[in-house]
Amino acid sequence: MSIESFEEFGLSPQINRALLSLGHQTPTPVQAAAIPAVLEGRDLLGCSQTGTGKTGAFALPILQTLSQSGGRPRRGSARCLVLTPTRELALQIADSFKGYGRNLRLSLAAVYGGVGQMPQVRACARGIDVLVATPGRLLDLIRQGHLSLGNLEILVLDEADRMLDMGFLPDIKRVLAMIPDRRQTLFFSATMPPAIAQLAGSILDRPVKVQITPSAVPVERIAQRVMFATQSEKRALLGQVLGGVDVDRVLVFTRTKHGADRVVRQLAQGGVSAEGIHGNKSQNARQRALANFRSGATRVLVATDIASRGIDVEGVTHVINYDLPNEPECYVHRIGRTARAGADGVAISFCSAEERSCLRAIERLIKRSVPVQGPNAPKDGGGSKKYGKSSRRRPRRTGSARAAA
Incomplete structure (x- = not known):
């Protein structure tokens, strides 16, 4: 009943x-x-x-x-x-x-x-x-x-x-x-x-x-897609995505603390209001960044996976995986920050050649191919399994989960 x-x-x-x-x-x-x-x-x-x-x-x-x-x-x-x-x-x-x-x-x-x-x-x-x-x-x-x-x-x-x-x-x-x-x-x-x-x-x-909901299945209202790019191309690609008409409140995920800070600096240089949230930030700085993101004073919040638990903000229109996570389960947690309370949402992942094994692991977990978008997209629009040759080598971890946050 x-x-x-x-x-x-x-x-x-x-x-x-x-x-x-x-x-x-x-x-x-x-x-x-x-x-x-x-x-x-x-x-x-x-x-x-x-x-x-x-x-x-x-x-x-x-x-x-x-x-x-x-x-x-x-x-x-x-x-x-x-x-x-x-x-x-x-x-x-x-x-x-x-x-x-x-x-x-x-x-x-x-x-x-x-x-x-x-x-x-x-x-x-x-x-x-x-x-x-x-x-x-x-x-x-x-x-x-x-x-x-x-x-x-x-x-x-x-x-x-x-x-x-x-x-x-x-x-x-x-x-x-x-x-x-x-x-x-x-x-x-x-x-x-x-x-x-x-x-x-x-x-x-x-x-x-x-x-209730299998942890490997992302929220159905989230439109997922992947954009292939080299690591050096991701900065320009992020700027292009943020220039979209409906891209309003955006949560960007990086793999490391230093990566988050670097993205924040790059966005600031381009005139985009952004703040970072990760383990090296003081509690006051983290709470201030969250408050600004909730109020709309900051349009883009850049976060690491560990710091992201507890980010419960309504109205996040886009989640951008600047770096794909090493663990495919983290992908589900990341994109779940959008499409809350019955709203629609968009999750975009940037994928370099070194990260294609991560993409394949994500697709195995969610049991579907993530559609490819952008100039490097194959004609059939398929995900990693259909996109050319991919590296067999899994990205080397840069430290423990604690250090990466």
């Missing part, structure tokens, strides 16, 4: 009022499948691509559970921990909890690096109902004696695949060793490679499995 309204979940009037004020009336598929299971206290394994409403799928039942239990957090402890890989995503999740829980008397805090820790220390001292955290700062506060996880009731691992890509598995294991065995655990990942499935199997107890 399909669920047409949030009221069918039996959520409290306070939460329903908040949803109404936010304009949320109909649950997304992942919310419809996950919320009843979480309300029952079940562990959950969720696999759903970006932009499908995952945060609401765990935030709403968690708020309901915590508010109805009548419990209160002890000083220096948290009742619910949401572990997430990046600062931007932590802030985004905290904002969602704040919006959904605006009529509830529950405490919320987000802890992450790149900013002073004293406000976070004070929040921990008071006790926190819902704590959203990145692994590094969380463990720092625990080592310093400001926070204990011994009374944790609910653990959420969000974007688990990205946390493993960033090298956070040892940190996750440290956190798991500090929390009670009797807890509810919610595990969300956009993809489910073997390492993620193994981690989920080790920490979940008879979980309900929710997989």
